Amino acid sequence: MNAKLFSEAMSEVGDTYYEEAANYYCKKHGWIKWTAMAACLAAVLFTAFSVLSNYSRQQGALPPAHPNGGIVDTPADNPADNPADDTASVTPEIHIRLSNLHFNEMEGISDAALKWYDPELYDTDVVWDKDEVTDYYGKDLTPAYIPDGLTAASGNGTARVVLDKDGKVAEDTVRLNFYHDYYEDGSPKLTEDVAAVKGFSITVSKIGLLNDCLYVLPENEVKTSDIGGTAVTFGYRSMPFGPYDPDTHEPSGYYDIYVAEFEYDGIEYEIVAEQMEAEEVVKVVSSIIYGKEVIVEE
Numbered sequence: 480m481n482a483k484l485f486s487e488a489m490s491e492v493g494d495t496y497y498e499e500a501a502n503y504y505c506k507k508h509g510w511i512k513w514t515a516m517a518a519c520l521a522a523v524l525f526t527a528f529s530v531l532s533n534y535s536r537q538q539g540a541l542p543p544a545h546p547n548g549g550i551v552d553t554p555a556d557n558p559a560d561n562p563a564d565d566t567a568s569v570t571p572e573i574h575i576r577l578s579n580l581h582f583n584e585m586e587g588i589s590d591a592a593l594k595w596y597d598p599e600l601y602d603t604d605v606v607w608d609k610d611e612v613t614d615y616y617g618k619d620l621t622p623a624y625i626p627d628g629l630t631a632a633s634g635n636g637t638a639r640v641v642l643d644k645d646g647k648v649a650e651d652t653v654r655l656n657f658y659h660d661y662y663e664d665g666s667p668k669l670t671e672d673v674a675a676v677k678g679f680s681i682t683v684s685k686i687g688l689l690n691d692c693l694y695v696l697p698e699n700e701v702k703t704s705d706i707g708g709t710a711v712t713f714g715y716r717s718m719p720f721g722p723y724d725p726d727t728h729e730p731s732g733y734y735d736i737y738v739a740e741f742e743y744d745g746i747e748y749e750i751v752a753e754q755m756e757a758e759e760v761v762k763v764v765s766s767i768i769y770g771k772e773v774i775v776e777e
Contacts, residue, residue, distance in 0.1 A: 574776055575706065577757060581702035585693060585714035585716050586693040586695055588690060588693065589693055601649055609637060612638055616653070622766045624766035630658070631657055632657070632665060635656065636655070638651070638653040653684070658678030675718065676753050676754070677755070679763060680750070687747060694714060706765055712741065715737055715738075715757075720734060735756075735757075737752045738750065738752075739763075743768055748767065762775055
């Protein structure tokens with residue numbers, strides 16, 4: 480108990496208790512007087528600590544547990560209700576427990592099917608700028624959390640789409656890249672120590688993604704994870720990289736690749752992350768669902 484909390488709690492004690500203590504003190508004398516004073520003081524302290532206990536519970540109460548073992552986000556208190564209390568505007572943190580998530584072993588990612596569009600029926604050279612992409616999807620597709628060391632590609636937010644002659648969208652796939660570095664042509668650069676890119680890409684669609692993740696388990700046995708009420712399918716694979724030994728054909732080493740697939744707010748997402756920790760991948764996914772950065776624990 481600090482001085483501030485004790486003072487606030489004591490202010491909740493009604494004047495009636497003080498008046499009763501004073502009157503009792505004036506009427507009694509001797510050992511009766513001291514006994515009465517002790518009793519009155521005990522009553523005052525009991526009331527003060529009761530108020531303080533309730534006050535503390537209100538200020539430091541944790542939100543209810545989330546199904547995935549984290550903490551559910553709750554709205555912050557209105558600062559106008561208690562302008563003198565700096566803690567009233569603090570929003571509780573969201574915690575995600577990594578141990579409660581499922582990472583399915585995967586074989587790889589299927590290449591997106593190339594569809595042919597009759598040029599007499601479709602316009603295939605339509606390019607949306609960032610404003611048009613935002614209007615179509617109803618939001619900025621950039622996640623709220625980007626790991627340190629990764630930067631957005633220069634072409635993020637724009638997209639080449641396909642429209643029919645009536646202007647209806649036939650293909651709406653948008654891809655955003657966030658990698659450690661890029662070549663002059665804008666493609667992600669390989670790292671020096673590992674011959675692979677480092678970072679992640681996000682592919683989205685409202686119509687339906689053309690590529691898919693291939694898992695080792697049958698489709699009906701692949702497990703999903705609950706993040707903020709959204710079912711997310713995580714995939715994992717240890718990927719080899721070269722150069723390969725000419726005699727044994729063994730790779731120089733391995734790196735991690737993660738995939739996250741989910742649908743949120745009417746949009747299908749596929750995130751492919753390379754040379755990233757599972758914790759960072761979960762942070763990116765959760766920031767899309769919650770709209771802000773979360774804390775991921777073991």
